[in-house]
Amino acid sequence: MACQRNQDAANFVHNGKKIVGVALNYMCAVKARKVPTPTVPLVFLKPTSSYLREGCPIVLPKVFTKVAYEVELGVVIGSRCKNVTKEHAMEHVAGYCLALDLTAQCNLTAARATGGPWTLGKGFDTATPVSSFIPFDAVKDPHALPLWLKVNGELRQSGCTADLVFKVPDIISYVSKHMTLEENDLILTGTPHGSDVFKSGDVIECGLADLAKMKFNVCDE
Amino acid sequence: MYVSINRGGHGAQITFGLNKLSVDAMVRLYKTLLMACQRNQDAANFVHNGKKIVGVALNYMCAVKARKVPTPTVPLVFLKPTSSYLREGCPIVLPKVFTKVAYEVELGVVIGSRCKNVTKEHAMEHVAGYCLALDLTAQCNLTAARATGGPWTLGKGFDTATPVSSFIPFDAVKDPHALPLWLKVNGELRQSGCTADLVFKVPDIISYVSKHMTLEENDLILTGTPHGSDVFKSGDVIECGLADLAKMKFNVCDE
Numbered sequence: 124m125a126c127q128r129n130q131d132a133a134n135f136v137h138n139g140k141k142i143v144g145v146a147l148n149y150m151c152a153v154k155a156r157k158v159p160t161p162t163v164p165l166v167f168l169k170p171t172s173s174y175l176r177e178g179c180p181i182v183l184p185k186v187f188t189k190v191a192y193e194v195e196l197g198v199v200i201g202s203r204c205k206n207v208t209k210e211h212a213m214e215h216v217a218g219y220c221l222a223l224d225l226t227a228q229c230n231l232t233a234a235r236a237t238g239g240p241w242t243l244g245k246g247f248d249t250a251t252p253v254s255s256f257i258p259f260d261a262v263k264d265p266h267a268l269p270l271w272l273k274v275n276g277e278l279r280q281s282g283c284t285a286d287l288v289f290k291v292p293d294i295i296s297y298v299s300k301h302m303t304l305e306e307n308d309l310i311l312t313g314t315p316h317g318s319d320v321f322k323s324g325d326v327i328e329c330g331l332a333d334l335a336k337m338k339f340n341v342c343d344e
Numbered sequence: 345m346y347v348s349i350n351r352g353g354h355g356a357q358i359t360f361g362l363n364k365l366s367v368d369a370m371v372r373l374y375k376t377l378l379m380a381c382q383r384n385q386d387a388a389n390f391v392h393n394g395k396k397i398v399g400v401a402l403n404y405m406c407a408v409k410a411r412k413v414p415t416p417t418v419p420l421v422f423l424k425p426t427s428s429y430l431r432e433g434c435p436i437v438l439p440k441v442f443t444k445v446a447y448e449v450e451l452g453v454v455i456g457s458r459c460k461n462v463t464k465e466h467a468m469e470h471v472a473g474y475c476l477a478l479d480l481t482a483q484c485n486l487t488a489a490r491a492t493g494g495p496w497t498l499g500k501g502f503d504t505a506t507p508v509s510s511f512i513p514f515d516a517v518k519d520p521h522a523l524p525l526w527l528k529v530n531g532e533l534r535q536s537g538c539t540a541d542l543v544f545k546v547p548d549i550i551s552y553v554s555k556h557m558t559l560e561e562n563d564l565i566l567t568g569t570p571h572g573s574d575v576f577k578s579g580d581v582i583e584c585g586l587a588d589l590a591k592m593k594f595n596v597c598d599e
Binding site: 140146169184246247248304305 | 496
């Protein structure tokens, strides 16, 4: 069963039905923006049509003018869960991945100002580049993982999952109160300070401890 | 294919024959029919196989007028997770974390083939069919989200937030923009509209969404709700209908 689970979860990109993101979830980002610390996770959805694997470029939609990178720890759900407690949450984790939560800031800023949905700014094609699946047992502690991102060789984001406002069990428990989490769902746990706009021609590299590394070219649509 | 009739002394003999070209044509026809049946069958499983539900807010003129807000200039697009699907036979379950959940009766459009950057002119080629749907919305959550610029996800995406009817094949609908929609709570009519009143029509929505994200087979698009959406509660019975194409009835209970 353990082998079967891992094999299914390794196909999370192909088989998954939703991507759940958490905004403003690093203390360094909260402090940098000088905003109140969220009291509950700020949860949004990205469609699975936004997945991107290494080997294909990030494509910046022509409808957007400002798209930003956000390096994140991804958590792959291994079994269906609803109303799961924090104490039992990790039992439903199949593994992890390194991810980018690309965000069209031009769209998000307008949506936030007018109270509109975040969907288009978060959900465009290639907005969720992900690494290969990292099995649960390969990670001693998901809350002690360094994360980094470089643009054209220059370090732009550097953080550690110890800095998460809401930890992985908190997020799983909170989301599962509202909606059932299913096998192959992906949770994006937030990004450290340093997210910024990038453009066609840039090369984005990022890493998660010694577990995963990714590199993407960027082009316009 | 050819037919020849030979009249002989004791009657007629009819011979059917197939030349090679006809065989090829028949094989193609068979394959096309088989694919069409399979597509319908696939699309009929949109609840099980679909990967996203795309909703459009504020998309009926009657609702725009009733709320006295500017008519949207582009579709207001949001996502609901497929974990929110509900079929008849099971009740709508109101999450304990919410105090005000509202009904919204809608025409659903089931995507039949992958499309990206599709023009309005070609959009309907990618429609497999339709369904009747409810876009249940936790107004308590949405109101707070809209006030603070937060995401709509929890208010729109809770379990059982998307009750849907069986699949309605494309050919069963002459004109998706001439369909009456209605909803009753405990036998009392609460919503009554017609898809002619859509601000953005089905091809507009498909074209607009596909500019931003690829639409895939079995994706569902919820096209908006007429005026009259309101809060309902445990113990209520929700009934709704789409022309003579679909009808649904759901009990409501608390979590």
